[in-house]
Amino acid sequence: MESARQEKLQKLKEQGLAYPYRFRVSHDIGEIKSRYEKPTEGRELCVRGSVKKVSRVEEGYLIRLVGDRGVEMLALTSEELRVGAECTLKGKLDRYEGKLCLMDALPCQEEALSPEEVKKEYDLDPGFEEVSLAGRLVTLRSMGKALFGHLQDATGKVQIYLRKDTVGEEALKSFEELVDTGDILGVEGRLFRTNAGELTVEVKSFTLLAKSLHPMPEKWHGVKDVEVRYRQRYLDLIANETARKVFLLRSKVVQSVREFLNAEGFLEVETPVLQHVASGANAKPFVTYHNYLEQNLFLRIAPELYLKRLVVGGFNRVYELGKNFRNEGVDTTHNPEFTMLEFYVAYWDYTDLMEFTERLLSHVVVSTVGSLKRSYKGREVDWTPPYRRYHYFELLQEKTGKEKEFFLKDLEGLRALARDLGVPKVETLTHAKLIDKVFERLVEEELWDPCFVTDFPKMLSPLAKTHRKDPELVERFELFVAGRELANAYTELNDPFEQRERFFQQLKEKEMGDEEAMQMDEDFITALEYGMPPTAGEGIGIDRLVMLLADVDSIREVILFPALRRS
């Protein structure tokens, strides 16, 4: 804590002004901004002005372009321009940090508009509307008898302007004495635009709503230290626009998924996180203890077996959007708790699900990022359906020249192949694991645009129904995007006898050293004995979907509070 701020808080406490109970807000900051800022729709424009300031940013140079009458707008360009230079730039109009900006601007010779003319069209005159706004004071520029600052929350940022004539000498003095950047401030006043054209509240009165006892992160570089960003995510959200964008996007994705499923007649349900048997996936569970029941429980590794019980119960379309917990390694694509969507549809098979997945994902992608094409790691991902479909063993055959029989029958040959591919610890891997590893090595990375890989070997899929045309396969697909598995789905196995056999097979795998082999769930088999209709089910990794749409390469960037060791 900073002593100067503590002293100011002490003064506020003495005056009974330290932590007010409420403040009447007329609008969100974002709401007021969008009211007077028209969407630009990425229009191509030519603008002429003189360069007032050049700042180096990640994307190149950020230029403040000023017109004859002092109205300003921004341009992002790779051109190195000198301050004071007259220039004409052409680029796509957008907003950068809330201001009109020509993106990817290049010099041009065409007929050009002035910043005044552009702003007149897109930045409307607020006409001295009276507003009452609140937010965190993130910048402050004192000019003696007047001062400027910006209030910010997750919805946006708005400039405030206090002048002695309007707010009064006493009030201005107490602002200078008591308010720091980082404080939460409420202001009342009227909206206008400054000479430079920025939407601004001319403040009549202000209220300090909460004091920040710590100084804010640096305004230009923000917080870069990932440890601070993850442990104190609030600082990341305050300081870094990109962090705010990612988590707003995540929220939109979740909302959009629900919207789509609800509209398709699905029922959202919640099944136990604490389970007696952690089954439904191949993974090591977390163990916990219930004092009253006097027994160990597991945190679920998947909701699958409970959701299928609900289908037995007559809920024909169910989904659950929630956390799964797996007691395994942590890295850029794995967090011990992660968010999965699982959904089940009675009377469908996996081919119905492929078509449905295309509709679901294209809806989510369009409604969250506004386009079916989205770049990931500098390469475009095209989400436009239909997605290509490949057979599992056809892909393997393409890569190795070897047929299905080789992979399913020639265990030693397969082991040798895996060894040649550099798969570690091949001697200890089970047959199923070997096939899985070889597929991963040879095929997965190349599957960039969304595509379905279908018809997996049965030994990899203990809950999937045997393929109607081939008893060695199951009716299962995985959806791959950008080289990673995004969804996993199958026609559900609903024969209780066969299900029991498959669980036994898993127990054998476990004895042969596969720690993650699936656990037997007798109660689930009992449910199947009552009759589960033909059903198709699917799981989609929400964190990974968000990673793709947000164009980030670590799962920690899309989880607000990722798992870290205690500091």
Add this chain to the structure above:
RNA sequence: GAGCCGGUAGCUCAGUCGGCAGAGCAACGGACUUUUAAUCCGUGGGUCGCGGGUUCGAUUCCCGCCCGGCUCACCA
């Protein structure tokens, strides 16, 4: 779990081949009534991740530990 890299002011980062610890922003004092990475003048600020060792002297060299990142292994 293994290998490599990192931890210096509130933040972003320099730096010390072992000799009083540096900048910008933030803070503090002053000037400035349309600024916007405001500007100008001045001031203060450090357990150099933690613990040991070597040394006259360690933030720097050595050893151990903690935390993080990347790669690999396990997994989605």
